[in-house]
Amino acid sequence: xxxxxxxxxxxxxxxxxxxxxLKELHRRLVAVMDELGGEFEIIxxxxxxxxxxxxxxxxxxxxxxxxxxxxxxxxxxKSSALNAGFSEASxxxxxxxxxxxxxxxxxxxxxxxxxxxxxxxxxxxxxxxxDTLSKRISSKLYNRVVSWLSGIGIRDFNSGLKCxxxxxxxxxxxxxxxxxxxPVLAAWKGxxxxxxxxxxxxxxxxxxxxxxxxxLKGFFDFLTxxxxxxxxxxxxxxxxxxxxxxxxxxxxxxxxxxxxxxxGKWIENRPILLLGVLLLxxxxxxxxxxxxxxxxxxxxxxxxxxxxxxxxxxxxG
Numbered sequence: 001x002x003x004x005x006x007x008x009x010x011x012x013x014x015x016x017x018x019x020x021x022l023k024e025l026h027r028r029l030v031a032v033m034d035e036l037g038g039e040f041e042i043i044x045x046x047x048x049x050x051x052x053x054x055x056x057x058x059x060x061x062x063x064x065x066x067x068x069x070x071x072x073x074x075x076x077x078k079s080s081a082l083n084a085g086f087s088e089a090s091x092x093x094x095x096x097x098x099x100x101x102x103x104x105x106x107x108x109x110x111x112x113x114x115x116x117x118x119x120x121x122x123x124x125x126x127x128x129x130x131d132t133l134s135k136r137i138s139s140k141l142y143n144r145v146v147s148w149l150s151g152i153g154i155r156d157f158n159s160g161l162k163c164x165x166x167x168x169x170x171x172x173x174x175x176x177x178x179x180x181x182x183p184v185l186a187a188w189k190g191x192x193x194x195x196x197x198x199x200x201x202x203x204x205x206x207x208x209x210x211x212x213x214x215x216l217k218g219f220f221d222f223l224t225x226x227x228x229x230x231x232x233x234x235x236x237x238x239x240x241x242x243x244x245x246x247x248x249x250x251x252x253x254x255x256x257x258x259x260x261x262x263x264g265k266w267i268e269n270r271p272i273l274l275l276g277v278l279l280l281x282x283x284x285x286x287x288x289x290x291x292x293x294x295x296x297x298x299x300x301x302x303x304x305x306x307x308x309x310x311x312x313x314x315x316x317g
Contacts, residue, residue: 012085020205048075098160111163239290246283
C-alpha cells in the first residue's frame with residue numbers, strides 16, 4: 001500500500017478487564033503505525049474495568065504522549081465506549097480494534113490499503129476464527145442471516161477490527177448494541193463498504209465478555225437497525241405487510257368456517273373460529289398503527305435522512 005505522511009489516524013480501543021494484554025497491544029500498535037507513516041493517536045476507552053486496566057493505561061499514557069485515555073464510571077457497553085472514542089478522535093482515518101489481541105494489529109495496513117481503493121468503511125473478516133466450535137457455528141449462522149436480511153455483503157459483522165473515513169462517523173450515531181451494524185447504517189447512507197480477510201488468534205488472557213444471550217440481543221439490535229434504515233421513513237411498509245398477512249390468514253380461516261356452516265356444520269365451540277377473529281382484529285390494528293406511524297413521520301420530518309457527498313456552489317459575480 002502507498003504511504004501517506006500527510007494522513008492522520010485515530011485508533012479507538014474499548015477496554016473492559018484486559019490488563020494483561022494492554023502493554024503488548026500498545027507496543028505492537030506503535031510499531032505498525034510507525035511503519036504505516038503519518039501522525040496517529042491511540043484512544044483507550046476504559047469501559048468500567050474492575051481489574052487493573054486503568055492503572056496499566058495510566059502507565060502507558062505517561063510514557064507515550066500519543067495515548068489518550070477515557071475512563072467511564074461504570075460499564076456502559078461497547079457502543080458507548082466507541083461513541084466516546086469517536087467523539088475524541090481527530091484523525092482523517094479512524095480505526096477500531098478490540099483490546100484482547102485476538103485481532104492482530106499487524107493486519108491494520110490491509111484495511112487501510114482497501115480504504116485507498118475508494119471505500120469509506122472496511123471491515124475485517126475473521127475467516128478462520130480461533131474460537132470454540134459452538135461460538136463459530138452460532139456466529140456463522142448469525143452473520144449469514146444478517147447479511148441476507150440487510151443486503152450487505154459482510155461476512156463478519158461483529159468483528160472489532162474496522163477502518164473508517166472520518167466522514168462516516170460524523171454522520172452515524174450508535175447506541176445500545178448498534179456497533180455491530182455500523183456497516184449497515186453506513187451503507188444505507190450511501191457510503192461504500194468493503195471487507196478484507198484477516199487472521200485471528202485464540203484469546204491468551206482474560207475471558208470472553210459475551211454470554212449466551214448475545215445472539216438474542218444482537219437480533220433485537222438488528223431489528224432496530226432495519227427500522228432505522230429501510231423503514232425509518234416508511235414504517236407502513238413493514239407494519240402494513242405484517243398486518244395484511246394476519247388479516248389474510250384470518251379471512252381464510254373465517255371463510256373456511258363460513259363454508260362449513262353453510263353445509264350444516266356447527267361453528268360454536270371451535271377454537272379455530274376464535275383464532276380467525278383474533279387474527280383479523282390484530283391485523284387491522286397493526287395496519288392502522290402503521291398508518292399512524294406514517295402520519296407522525298410525515299408531520300415531524302426534522303431529521304436529515306440523506307447524506308451529502310459534496311457541494312459545488314455557483315460562482316460569484
